[in-house]
Amino acid sequence: MINTKYCNLLIHNIYNGLVEGLSHFSQNSRAALIYACNPEDELRIYDPQKLLKGHELKLKEIYIDDESWRAQLVQKLKNQPHDHYVTFNNLQLAGLISFGGSSRTFFYQMWFTDHHPDMCSIYPTERWLEHAGWLTAQDFSVENIAMGTSGHVLQNHAVHAITDHIVDVRNEILGLDTKMLIHPILDTVLKLSKTKEEGYWPRGRLVFVDPEYLDRIDFVAKIQRHERPMTSNIKHVRKLLLAVEYSNRKLVSDGNTIIGVSNSPVPDYAISALFKGDHGFIEIRGAPICSFFDGNFHSTIRRAKLVELEELLLDTKLSHDQAMELFQVVAELVHTAERRRHGCTLVLDLNETPVTLSGHILEPVLDLKEPELLNLASSLIKIDGALHIMSSVALRGFGCLLDGKTIRGENRARGARYNSALRFTAEHDQVIVVVVSSDRPVSIIQHGIELNAHCEWTPLPGYLYQPESLKTYLENI
Structure with missing residues (x-):
C-alpha cells in the first residue's frame, strides 16, 4: 500500500506537468482532480487554482447525494485485469472539460481543465486528460518509478493528444489497425508550415489518404509512380503546394509520397492540412481539430467566437x-x-x-x-x-x-x-x-x-498543495 505522502507528491508532479502542457497548447489553463485511491476511501479533491469553484452543487449531486456509482464501479472492475484502465466520459460541466478513469490499482479519478471558448475541438484536450489519468494509475501501481517522469511527459503531449484523437476517429470510420502513421504526417505539416517559397508562407490544402483508398479519389493530375516525391522532401512538397494555392484543388499524399492533384471532396477518414499563410489547421471529418503556427500545434480556432x-x-x-x-x-x-x-x-x-x-x-x-x-x-x-x-x-x-x-x-x-x-x-x-x-x-x-476580459490567472502554488475531503469541501460552500 502506497503511503499518503507519496500519493500527494505523485499527483502534484503530474498536475504541474498537465497544467504547463495545456497552457502552451491553449491559453493559460488550470486543472483539478477528484479521486479515491481505494474503493473504501472517501473522495478527495485537488484544486489549487480553484477551477471547480461555482460547480459545487453539481458535484454534490454527482458524487455525494447518490453514492451508488461506487458499488457499480467496484462490480465493473471485479473481473478486469489488474492494470486495465476503464475510462469515463466528460461530465458536461459548463466551462469545463473533464475526463476520468478507474483501475484496480487506482480506484477512481476525474480530471478537469478549462474549456476555452476559442477551441477548435475539445477532443485533443480530452485525450490529454485521459493520458494524465492513465499515468497516475501506472505510477500509483509502481512505487519506485522515477518521480516527476510523468509530469515531464504531459508537458509535451500535444502531438500525442492530437494523434490519439485522429486514430480514434479513423478507427471508428475504417476499423482497427489502419496502416497510415499519424506522427510523421503531423511532423511533415509543421515543417511545411515553416517553409517559405519565394518569400511567401504556404497556402492550400494537403490531404493524406490511405494507399488502399486512393482509387476512390478523382485526380486532375497524377504523378508517375517512380517520379513521386517523398513527403520528407519538404522543399519539393512546398513547391508542389503552389499548384493548389487559392483554389478548391487539393494536393494528395498517401503519407509517404505525393500522388497528385485532385478536386474531389475530402473523405471523412482523410487527414487534411489547410495552410493559410502564417497559420493553418488540421482537419478530419471536415472539421478542424487544432491549428498550427509558430512551429507548434495549438487549440485555438484563431477567430473570436463571441x-x-x-x-x-x-x-x-x-x-x-x-x-x-x-x-x-x-x-x-x-x-x-x-x-x-x-x-x-x-x-x-x-x-x-x-x-x-x-x-x-x-x-x-x-x-x-x-x-x-x-x-x-x-x-x-x-x-x-x-x-x-x-x-x-x-x-x-x-x-x-x-x-x-x-x-x-x-x-x-x-x-x-x-x-x-x-x-x-x-x-x-x-x-x-x-x-x-x-x-x-x-x-x-x-x-x-x-465583459469578456480574462479573470486574473491563479499561478501554481510554490509548495506541495494538500488535497482535502470532497465532502468537507462541499460543506463549506
Whole structure:
C-alpha cells in the first residue's frame, strides 16, 4: 500500500506537468482532480487554482447525494485485469472539460481543465486528460518509478493528444489497425508550415489518404509512380503546394509520397492540412481539430467566437430572431476585420431612439441583412471611427467618434479604441461596443466594463498543495 505522502507528491508532479502542457497548447489553463485511491476511501479533491469553484452543487449531486456509482464501479472492475484502465466520459460541466478513469490499482479519478471558448475541438484536450489519468494509475501501481517522469511527459503531449484523437476517429470510420502513421504526417505539416517559397508562407490544402483508398479519389493530375516525391522532401512538397494555392484543388499524399492533384471532396477518414499563410489547421471529418503556427500545434480556432456577445443579446428585450440576426451581422464584420488584420469598432445601439454620435450619418439607413449592403459595411469598417448599428440591424452611420469622461478601469496598454469604448459605454445605457484590435483580440464592452476580459490567472502554488475531503469541501460552500 502506497503511503499518503507519496500519493500527494505523485499527483502534484503530474498536475504541474498537465497544467504547463495545456497552457502552451491553449491559453493559460488550470486543472483539478477528484479521486479515491481505494474503493473504501472517501473522495478527495485537488484544486489549487480553484477551477471547480461555482460547480459545487453539481458535484454534490454527482458524487455525494447518490453514492451508488461506487458499488457499480467496484462490480465493473471485479473481473478486469489488474492494470486495465476503464475510462469515463466528460461530465458536461459548463466551462469545463473533464475526463476520468478507474483501475484496480487506482480506484477512481476525474480530471478537469478549462474549456476555452476559442477551441477548435475539445477532443485533443480530452485525450490529454485521459493520458494524465492513465499515468497516475501506472505510477500509483509502481512505487519506485522515477518521480516527476510523468509530469515531464504531459508537458509535451500535444502531438500525442492530437494523434490519439485522429486514430480514434479513423478507427471508428475504417476499423482497427489502419496502416497510415499519424506522427510523421503531423511532423511533415509543421515543417511545411515553416517553409517559405519565394518569400511567401504556404497556402492550400494537403490531404493524406490511405494507399488502399486512393482509387476512390478523382485526380486532375497524377504523378508517375517512380517520379513521386517523398513527403520528407519538404522543399519539393512546398513547391508542389503552389499548384493548389487559392483554389478548391487539393494536393494528395498517401503519407509517404505525393500522388497528385485532385478536386474531389475530402473523405471523412482523410487527414487534411489547410495552410493559410502564417497559420493553418488540421482537419478530419471536415472539421478542424487544432491549428498550427509558430512551429507548434495549438487549440485555438484563431477567430473570436463571441460567445459573451451572443448571450448578452439573447438577454436583451430583442426577440430571439432579432438578436440572432444582429449577432450574425456583427460576427461577420468582426471576422472580416480579423481576416484583414485591421482594427475596428462597432457600436450596437439597442435604444428605441438612437444615441447621437459625431460622424457620417446615413440617410436612409442601410439594411445590413442585405448581403450587398453588408459587404459595403465590411469596407466601411476600415475607415477611422466606429460603425453605428441599430437594433433593427441597420447601419446608421460610420466614421463615428466616441467620447466620454475618464473612468476607473482604463488600460493605457490597449490604445484609443478600447479606452474610448470604455468611456462611451459608461455614459450610455443600452449600448454595447465591440472593439477589434489589429493583433486579433476582441473586446465586448458594456457599462464601462469589458465583459469578456480574462479573470486574473491563479499561478501554481510554490509548495506541495494538500488535497482535502470532497465532502468537507462541499460543506463549506
